[in-house]
Amino acid sequence: MKLALHPEALDTWPQPTPQAPWRALVSGCLLGWHCGVDGSDNGMGQALAAMLRLPTLQLVPFCPEDHALGTPRGTPDLHGGDGLAVLAGTARARDEHGADVTDAMLAGAAAMVAVARAAQVQFAILTDMSAACGSQVISDGSRFAQPRRYQRGVGVATARLLQHGIPVVSQRDHATLGRLRARLEPGFLPDPNALDHHRHPWVVANLPEPRG
Numbered sequence: 001m002k003l004a005l006h007p008e009a010l011d012t013w014p015q016p017t018p019q020a021p022w023r024a025l026v027s028g029c030l031l032g033w034h035c036g037v038d039g040s041d042n043g044m045g046q047a048l049a050a051m052l053r054l055p056t057l058q059l060v061p062f063c064p065e066d067h068a069l070g071t072p073r074g075t076p077d078l079h080g081g082d083g084l085a086v087l088a089g090t091a092r093a094r095d096e097h098g099a100d101v102t103d104a105m106l107a108g109a110a111a112m113v114a115v116a117r118a119a120q121v122q123f124a125i126l127t128d129m130s131a132a133c134g135s136q137v138i139s140d141g142s143r144f145a146q147p148r149r150y151q152r153g154v155g156v157a158t159a160r161l162l163q164h165g166i167p168v169v170s171q172r173d174h175a176t177l178g179r180l181r182a183r184l185e186p187g188f189l190p191d192p193n194a195l196d197h198h199r200h201p202w203v204v205a206n207l208p209e210p211r212g
C-alpha cells in the first residue's frame with residue numbers, strides 16, 4: 001500500500017509514544033548515509049530531519065543499492081517498466097553504461113525486506129525517483145538520456161516491500177508526511193496546502209494516470 005494513496009490508514013494505528021514508538025524503515029540517504037551512487041547522501045540528509053528525530057519514531061535505515069552493488073557505483077534505472085515489472089520479469093535494471101544490474105537490484109530488494117521484517121517495521125519512508133527506493137515517480141530508462149523520460153511507478157525495493165505488505169511513503173509526499181507527523185507529534189499542525197508527489201502539478205500535467 002502506498003500511504004499517499006491511503007493516508008487514512010495512519011488514523012487506525014495505535015498512538016506512538018517514546019516507550020512504544022512506531023518503527024519505520026528509512027532509505028539510508030534520508031538519514032545522511034553517504035550511500036548514493038557518487039558517495040553522497042543525494043542531498044537528502046536533512047530532508048526530513050525534524051520528523052526523523054522524534055522520539056516516537058524508531059528508525060531502521062538501509063540502502064539496497066549499496067548493499068548489493070557497493071558505493072560508488074553506476075546509476076541503475078529501469079527499462080521496460082517499473083519495479084513491479086522487474087519482479088514480473090518484463091523489465092530490467094541497467095546502469096548508464098548498459099550493464100544489466102537486475103539481479104543485484106533484486107538481491108538488494110530482498111535484503112531490504114529481510115531487514116524490515118526482522119525489525120518488524122510498520123511502514124517505510126523512502127527516497128522517490130530512485131530505481132530501488134522510488135514509490136511515486138521514477139525514470140523511464142536511463143536518467144542520462146536526453147530528453148530524460150519519467151514514469152509513474154515504483155522502484156525494485158519498493159515493489160518487494162509492497163508485495164510483503166509493508167506500506168511505503170516517499171519524502172515528497174508532503175501531505176501524507178504532515179498527517180504522519182501529526183500522529184507522531186500531537187499538536188503539530190500540518191500544512192493544509194501540502195501536496196503528495198502524485199498530486200504535484202508537474203506530475204499531473206506530464207504523467208497522466210492510466211485510464212481505466
Ligand code: SF4
Binds near residue numbers: 029030130132
Ligand atoms: S538506493 Fe535508496 S537508500 Fe540507497 S542511495 Fe538510492 S535512494 Fe538512497
